[in-house]
Each structure stands twice: as structure tokens, then as C-alpha cells.
Amino acid sequence: MHSIYLKPIHLLLLITLIQSLGFTESPYFYKADVALLSRNYDKAIANYLKGINYSEFREVSLICDDLGYAFLQRGKIDKAQGYLKRALASYPDNYNIKFYLAVSYIMKEEMESAMSELKDIEDNIYFDDSWTEIARKSQLYNKYGDRVLEGQWNRLRKEKGVLLHKKNHGKRGASRLILYIDAFDERNEGIFYFAQGVVNNKLGPPKLVEQKFAKAKKKGYRDRELMPSKIHHKLKDHNIFLAWTLHEESLKELERGMLDKSIEILEDALVVNESSFFINHNLALLHFDMAKFQEFETQKLEKAEIYCSRALWFKELHKTDKRYLPGCYDLMGNIYFHQKRYEQAQKEFMKIIKLDTRNPGAHYNLGCVYYKMKYPNNAELEWKTAINLEKKAAKKMKPEESTEDGLIYSVTVRKKPISFLAQKSLGDLYLERNQVEKAITQFENAIGLYPNEAETYLALAKAYFEINEPEKVNSTLEKYLYLGGDKEKAKELENLLKNHDSVTP
Structure with missing residues (x-):
């Protein structure tokens, strides 16, 4: 069992952007x-x-x-x-405004006018990825006039509320498709279908009314009547300081362990500044964390994927500082890995290595991907590379100097080194190949780097069992249980050892 490494990214990323803008x-x-x-x-x-x-x-x-x-x-x-x-x-081109107008017409019983606005939205906004087929047949640009390549917009296949706006450039100039993200927000989708149902209830036909209400329910709309307060309001990013305030609130909730509340507040911040690389990235991280707590629940992973895709899309648009990109590629690679989309995960980790060939975490993660893709030799090479890179980096690090004029008190939390993860993975790989002595060496090295993880002791005990070292099996299992290991797993190995002893001549 190989655990993929996720580089820790802090929500404080957003503050860097805010401080540099200086809006008045x-x-x-x-x-x-x-x-x-x-x-x-x-x-x-x-x-x-x-x-x-x-x-x-x-x-x-x-x-x-x-x-x-x-x-x-x-x-x-x-x-x-x-x-x-x-x-x-x-x-x-702001279709949220058109929707608000449609709601106002419904409230005044002016259903024909409401129908006109809703039809305009339906004719122009894509709530699925069917827009990608149209994009392939044409040159695609972003709203700033830069050419968008398929590799860039392909990340947005799950994005909802996409507008493709055709723009002509003179009599002889070819028309262009301009891509807008969030021209009509996905969180409005349920109430949009509900509004269509209300209008069709007045104008007909009855069958269409049922279809629209069914769609609204499927997309999460539950109310029986149209309530303007349920419309998700979309602010502009002209007030970036509000995003900062909401971000600080989100951090406080996160410190209290309130992930749901933190996500809710950050989504409000996204309303203020929808194209922020940092807010989208942070939301992706939080949804990924929630997915981890729920054994990588599919829906949470999909949410993480959508927000991470948006972050990587907007980093192209706003020329985000390259220092932040490895963390985002790393997160996307982790998401793909746990979705079992190993080829996509491989591409993300390769992008990190392209930016920094000496990144041990990227090499370790790439090894995990190769292992899952049934390329054990490639996995072995990447894990060894990760170990060597981390050793070289450790040699270059200067030890902190203590001050003579006073004592420095600090609390340190020992993190798992990449080398620990890589050596543990190599141990598992060698054990599978029946190279038991090599496996034992890797497990012992891993324990030397990080002696506090129970599962490494269990793996080492299994290796000792393979070479018939019962005393070492028992002493290693004691350490495993002392660190909170599973009693049933320990008992299972102890029973195997007893059965093995009973048949030994």
C-alpha cells in the first residue's frame, strides 16, 4: 500500500495577492x-x-x-x-443580470419577458462540457484576447456556466470564439430550471413544466416557490478587500477544525473574486482534505478537481508567480491519483519535475503512479531518486544558530520525510518480489528516519516472518501495538507464526 505525498499548502497564500493589488x-x-x-x-x-x-x-x-x-x-x-x-x-455578457431580470419579470407576472431572458441564457450558456466540441472546430481565445490551447481549456471539461461569445474582426477577419468562465454560475443552475418551470407553468406545455421541475430537483433546488433570496448573488472583484476579510474568517474556522464552515466562507470570498488562483486553490485543498477524511469520497474529489482546474486555468490568465504552481500541480496529481486516473496524474507530477528536477516529492509521487500503472522498475527508480535528492538537500541546509543573549523556546512537529515514504514503498516492492533482505533494509532505514508510524513495524514484522525470525517478529509486533497498531492484524500474523512453528521439523 503506497501513500501518495501531498505537499502542505497554507491558506495564507491568498494574502500575498491581496496586498499587492492596492485597490482604492x-x-x-x-x-x-x-x-x-x-x-x-x-x-x-x-x-x-x-x-x-x-x-x-x-x-x-x-x-x-x-x-x-x-x-x-x-x-x-x-x-x-x-x-x-x-x-x-x-x-x-453578464448572464447573472439577465437571470435577475427574468426573476423580476416573474414577480410582476410578465411571463413572456421572463421567457425571453431565460431563453437567451439557455441558448448561450453551457451547463455541461458540450462546448468543447464547438471549441475544437474553431480558434478559441480568452476574454483578454490571448489564444487558448486545447491543453489549457481541457481542464475545464466539468466547468458549468461557460459562455462562448463569437466576435467578428472586420469584414475580412475570421470570427473568434471568446471563452468566458462563470458567465452564469453553476450554483444558479437549479433555480434556473425552476424559473423555467414557473414560466412554462403559465405559458405551457405541461410536459415541459414537469421536465424543468425534475431538472431543478436533480440540481439541488428544493423550494416549492420561487424565492429571490435563494438566488446566489455574484459580486464583482472590484472589492478585493472583502475577499481578504472573508479569507481571515475562513482561517479562524479552519483553526477550530470547522472545515465545512471554512469552505462556506471561502466560497463567499470566491463570489467577490471568482478568478482568484488562490481562493480556487484553497477550496480545492479543503475539499481534498474532506475527501481524505471520508476515504476519498467521489463527490468531494470531484469538487476538489473542479476548483483545482479553475485555479490552473486562472493562473494562465493572470500570470501567477511560478513559485505557487508546483503546489497546485501536486494537488491535481493527488486528485487524479485517488480517482485512479494515473496517466493524468503522471502528467501533473512531470510538470513539477519540469519546473524543478530536484523536487523529491514529485519524484516520489511519480513513483507511486508508476507502481499503480504496473511499471515497478520505473517506480523503483523514482523512489531512489527521491531519496538521493532529499539527502543532497539536507546536506546543503545550514543548521540554525542559537543566540547567545537568550534562550529560544520552540515546539517542533516532526514531519514524515519523503525518504521515509520512499524507503517504505521500496520495502513493500522488494517484499512483493521476494527480495526479503533488501525489503528489511529499506524498512529499517524508514524506521530510522521516522520511528513513530506503526504500519512500518507491521511491514517489517512480515518481512522477518518470511525469513523465519520469530523473535524479531514478536519484538517488532510489540512496537507496532505500542504505537497504536491494529490488534487484529497483529493477531493474524502471530497465528501464522504459531502455525508455522507447529509444522517446523
Whole structure:
């Protein structure tokens, strides 16, 4: 059994981005955004309106959809429509605004107008990966005008709410497909189908109504009537400081062990800045951690994959510092590994090695992938490479100097070295090959590096059993149990030893 190594990444990554941006937005807009996320719509409206009096036209256009949404939640439909139409004039490709407009029309019983907005969304937004077939037949660009290669957008196959916008460049110029992510957020999908059901309930046909309600239920919508408060609001990234505040709250919840709450807060931060490499990466890490606690539950792994894919997509868009990329590739490789998609995992770990050939963790993980792909010789080579690289790195590290003018008190947590994992894996491999003496050497070396893991002692005891060393088997099992090992596994090996002794001449 080989455990794949995941390099620890801290949620503090996000703060690096925030500190470097330095936005100076209206303090009223900041207060309004906070109030909106807290569902204090009256306070949000009051602060948005105050902010408008002190802001430029460009800033006002950024918050018109927020203000329209707040009025919608308060049931002031005419005012909501006024601001939403103004926002749509500035951002015609924002399909969240179109959806809010559709809801406002439903609330005024103007079903034909609602149907028109909903149809426009349905005709242009992809809720599955069928857009990839269209993309293959055309040149694809991102919203900044850069060419997008298939290897880049192929990560987004599970992304929902994708808009492909055709743009013509002059009379002779070829048309381009512009790729937008989150033009209509996946978290709106259930209520979108529900809204279609409500409209079709008035306009027909009945069969279509049933289909839409069934789709809404499948996508997680449970309410019996259309409630504007259930619409997931999407803020712009113009107020990056709000993302920082939410990120700090998430850290506090994480320190308390509240992973669910931490994820919920980070998702709010994603609402503020949906294209952040760091927020998407951190959400992927948290979902992966939750998957580990639930024996790599499929749904959690898929969530981790989606957020990690988004992080890697946006790092291309925003030219993210290369120092952060190995951690993200490492996470994606781990996700693929536990999904048993070994060829994809291999590619991710190879990308780390391409960035840094001396990365022991990447070589170790690549060895685990090769082992699963039935390439034991390749696995052996990668694990040996990981051990050698970590030894070389350890020699180069300078020991910390103590100060003469005082004592330094510190608490250290001993982490498992990569060499420990690699030597334990080599021991398992040699034991499978019946190279027992070599296996024993690797297990003993592993214990020397990290003597606190019970399973290594069990593996060593099994190796001693193979060469008929009963005393060493028993003494090693004692250490295994002392470290909290499984009593049933120990008893099973002890019984094998007794049976073996009873038939020995």
C-alpha cells in the first residue's frame, strides 16, 4: 500500500495577492458589499446610493447589478429593473443580470419577458462540457484576447456556466470564439430550471413544466416557490478587500477544525473574486482534505478537481508567480491519483519535475503512479531518486544558530520525510518480489528516519516472518501495538507464526 505525498499548502497564500493589488474603492461600496453578503439589503441599498454620489461613472456601472439585486430582494421590482437594465447595458455578457431580470419579470407576472431572458441564457450558456466540441472546430481565445490551447481549456471539461461569445474582426477577419468562465454560475443552475418551470407553468406545455421541475430537483433546488433570496448573488472583484476579510474568517474556522464552515466562507470570498488562483486553490485543498477524511469520497474529489482546474486555468490568465504552481500541480496529481486516473496524474507530477528536477516529492509521487500503472522498475527508480535528492538537500541546509543573549523556546512537529515514504514503498516492492533482505533494509532505514508510524513495524514484522525470525517478529509486533497498531492484524500474523512453528521439523 503506497501513500501518495501531498505537499502542505497554507491558506495564507491568498494574502500575498491581496496586498499587492492596492485597490482604492469607495468605502460606501465596501460597506454595501458586506451588508449584501450578510443579507442586510436595506443597509446595502443605503450605502450603494451614498457611494454613487461620490464615485465616477465607471465605478457606478460596476455596482448597478448589486444595487438591482438588493432592490429585488426587498421586493421593489421597478427600481430593481431600472438598475439591472443599466448594468446590462454596460455588461451585456453578464448572464447573472439577465437571470435577475427574468426573476423580476416573474414577480410582476410578465411571463413572456421572463421567457425571453431565460431563453437567451439557455441558448448561450453551457451547463455541461458540450462546448468543447464547438471549441475544437474553431480558434478559441480568452476574454483578454490571448489564444487558448486545447491543453489549457481541457481542464475545464466539468466547468458549468461557460459562455462562448463569437466576435467578428472586420469584414475580412475570421470570427473568434471568446471563452468566458462563470458567465452564469453553476450554483444558479437549479433555480434556473425552476424559473423555467414557473414560466412554462403559465405559458405551457405541461410536459415541459414537469421536465424543468425534475431538472431543478436533480440540481439541488428544493423550494416549492420561487424565492429571490435563494438566488446566489455574484459580486464583482472590484472589492478585493472583502475577499481578504472573508479569507481571515475562513482561517479562524479552519483553526477550530470547522472545515465545512471554512469552505462556506471561502466560497463567499470566491463570489467577490471568482478568478482568484488562490481562493480556487484553497477550496480545492479543503475539499481534498474532506475527501481524505471520508476515504476519498467521489463527490468531494470531484469538487476538489473542479476548483483545482479553475485555479490552473486562472493562473494562465493572470500570470501567477511560478513559485505557487508546483503546489497546485501536486494537488491535481493527488486528485487524479485517488480517482485512479494515473496517466493524468503522471502528467501533473512531470510538470513539477519540469519546473524543478530536484523536487523529491514529485519524484516520489511519480513513483507511486508508476507502481499503480504496473511499471515497478520505473517506480523503483523514482523512489531512489527521491531519496538521493532529499539527502543532497539536507546536506546543503545550514543548521540554525542559537543566540547567545537568550534562550529560544520552540515546539517542533516532526514531519514524515519523503525518504521515509520512499524507503517504505521500496520495502513493500522488494517484499512483493521476494527480495526479503533488501525489503528489511529499506524498512529499517524508514524506521530510522521516522520511528513513530506503526504500519512500518507491521511491514517489517512480515518481512522477518518470511525469513523465519520469530523473535524479531514478536519484538517488532510489540512496537507496532505500542504505537497504536491494529490488534487484529497483529493477531493474524502471530497465528501464522504459531502455525508455522507447529509444522517446523
